Amino acid sequence: MMRARDLMLAGLIAGFSTGASPAAIAHAFPDRALPAVGSTVTTAPHQVEIWFSEKLEPAFSRIEVFDSAGKRVDGGDTRADPQNESLLLVSLKPLPPGIYKVHWRAVSVDTHATEGDFTFTVGK
């Protein structure tokens, strides 16, 4: 009898351990961007900024910008704004007119990664 109860207790401890519960977590989604998604700007921007819904881990987040030939045109220096940990930005090389594609990968402080892309146009 004691044996069976001990086994049941051991099983419950094991079961308890498998059941567990991290706090509900979410993903960082972009709120808005500058240059805005799909927009056309007349002067070439110096940087791309994306505001996200949550605080990010800049060490593992990145923004890459490509021209229509697929060449990288960003400075490779993705960082978070020191005053706003949910704002990610990257500097841009001087951009001639054309269509540019932004690919971003954001890792939220809750360790979930999201990614996506959008385009903007530098027009005359």
Next chain:
Amino acid sequence: MDPPLIIVRALHFGAELSLLGFLVFPLLIATPVHARRREPLPLALRRRYCAGAWASFAVAALTLVPWLLLVALSISGAPWHDLTTAGILPTVLSSTQFGEVWLLRALFLAALVPCLIMIGRRRAVDFLGVALASMLVAATAWQGHAGAGTGFAGAVHLAADVAHLIAAGGWLGSLVPLAVLLGRSRHAEEHGHGIAAAGALAFSNLGVACVAILLVSGLVNSWFLIGGFVALFGTIYGRLLVVKLALVAAMLVIATVNRLALMPRLQLASLRGRMAAATLARNALIEAAIGLGVIAIAATLGTLAPPAHEPASIHDAALISPPGAPSHPY
């Protein structure tokens, strides 16, 4: 979804809840209940609580490093073999919130070893053990959604999450230790019925306080994560939450039966009293089993995006395209 990561997190966090329960219950309930009858905590009980605490600690310690490795993989998007060579682990540990909290966890677990070795010998050390275990449980708040919020609202969400976690640990973690107490009380020669009655009453009071905290903090959390009644029934996340609440309600029904029907009988120094103790112990274990379901659902919710943070408009959705799919043809 990432099954290995979910399983490791689930094991780790469940072990921490269990550890908290096996430390809190003897200190705050089992020992005082015996002390009021001028008895020390029986050796058989102490051994069981000690074994429960060590077993829980072992699971938590064994899952700690795998958890770090799996999160480092997911955060960096790098392949397995790059993990040790590309400086990813040091970056995770030094430059991410997850990594910093992980280091704290390792510290708390290490500090718990002397506490567990000396368990039951000095009150101050036992209280330190409870404090460390509570901080372990609370640390999860900083590694989830609540820890990613900003501003005053983020702080409120975080505080609610910490309260929710500790209260869950206090209530759920104490169910099995209560069953152990009730089981042993049936073998006690004298005062067994008094101990069962006092222990059950003390646990019941603790349970009421914890449930109150769980409900209030749960409401606050849901406000931040769901955002409204439409999402509650209109999304998978919301529906899972409803199931979780239903399970908690089932546990509360059992708890009510325990309090109103069974607990009064525990005072009887007769067969009827002993049978009530046995039934109560069984009910506590049933509640614990339902509690596993609650925790399993919470673990699943943890991998889904809460409705309040999903993109609401087509404009927002245009910002997010499936990885790998071209957004505009060139």
